[in-house]
Amino acid sequence: MDLSKKIREIQDFPKEGINFKDITTLLQDKEAFTYMVDTLAAQLKDLNVDIVVGPESRGFIVGVPVAYKIGAGFVPVRKPGKLPAEIVRYEYELEYGKDALEIHRDAIQPGQKVAIIDDLLATGGTVLATAKLIEELGGEVVSINFLIELAFLKGREKLSNYNVKTLITYHD
Numbered sequence: 147m148d149l150s151k152k153i154r155e156i157q158d159f160p161k162e163g164i165n166f167k168d169i170t171t172l173l174q175d176k177e178a179f180t181y182m183v184d185t186l187a188a189q190l191k192d193l194n195v196d197i198v199v200g201p202e203s204r205g206f207i208v209g210v211p212v213a214y215k216i217g218a219g220f221v222p223v224r225k226p227g228k229l230p231a232e233i234v235r236y237e238y239e240l241e242y243g244k245d246a247l248e249i250h251r252d253a254i255q256p257g258q259k260v261a262i263i264d265d266l267l268a269t270g271g272t273v274l275a276t277a278k279l280i281e282e283l284g285g286e287v288v289s290i291n292f293l294i295e296l297a298f299l300k301g302r303e304k305l306s307n308y309n310v311k312t313l314i315t316y317h318d
């Protein structure tokens with residue numbers, strides 16, 4: 147199935163110059179949604195993944211059904227101030243200013259095998275921060291899987307130490 151046909155492109159959202167990849171049109175299509183989850187799950191077979199980590203919020207939508215399908219647990223990585231128990235925070239630079247992500251300190255045990263799943267790889271900042279959080283807790287990032295890659299933003303270069311797979315690549 148060609149999943150790229152199910153993704154809607156919205157020009158100049160949320161800002162002028164951005165061509166936004168809207169995955170809601172894929173998610174609402176039952177065959178496409180099933181195919182996406184099954185394909186991502188198949189990429190993880192044989193890796194003995196204990197935990198799928200998904201960054202807020204589209205990483206929850208894509209990561210949770212894959213975790214269920216492969217029989218792994220799910221751990222959310224959230225934007226600051228959302229998680230109620232003791233957290234670890236990772237701050238990272240944006241083009242202008244800083245951003246941060248948080249994970250519960252007890253969410254991952256040392257030595258657990260972890261896959262990160264998100265909808266889209268742009269600059270790679272979100273998922274690199276997510277990988278750093280997992281590693282700070284002693285987890286091993288065995289795979290990073292995306293539905294979409296915006297190759298022209300070169301996020302893969304930031305993730306060169308990891309096993310990265312994507313289902314749909316946009317070159318411009």
Ligand SMILES: O=P(O)(O)OC[C@H]1O[C@H](OP(=O)(O)OP(=O)(O)O)[C@H](O)[C@@H]1O
Nearest residue numbers: 202203204264266267268269270271272
């Ligand atoms: O590779 P990067 O440059 O880090 O960008 C990719 C991230 O940006 C989007 O999330 P966003 O922060 O817009 O949050 P949302 O999922 O809540 O919409 C997307 O879902 C990825 O997580």
Ligand SMILES: Nc1ncnc2[nH]cnc12
Nearest residue numbers: 164165166167168266268
């Ligand atoms: N072009 C884009 N479309 C959808 N989500 C994004 N996150 C970062 N860039 C994006």
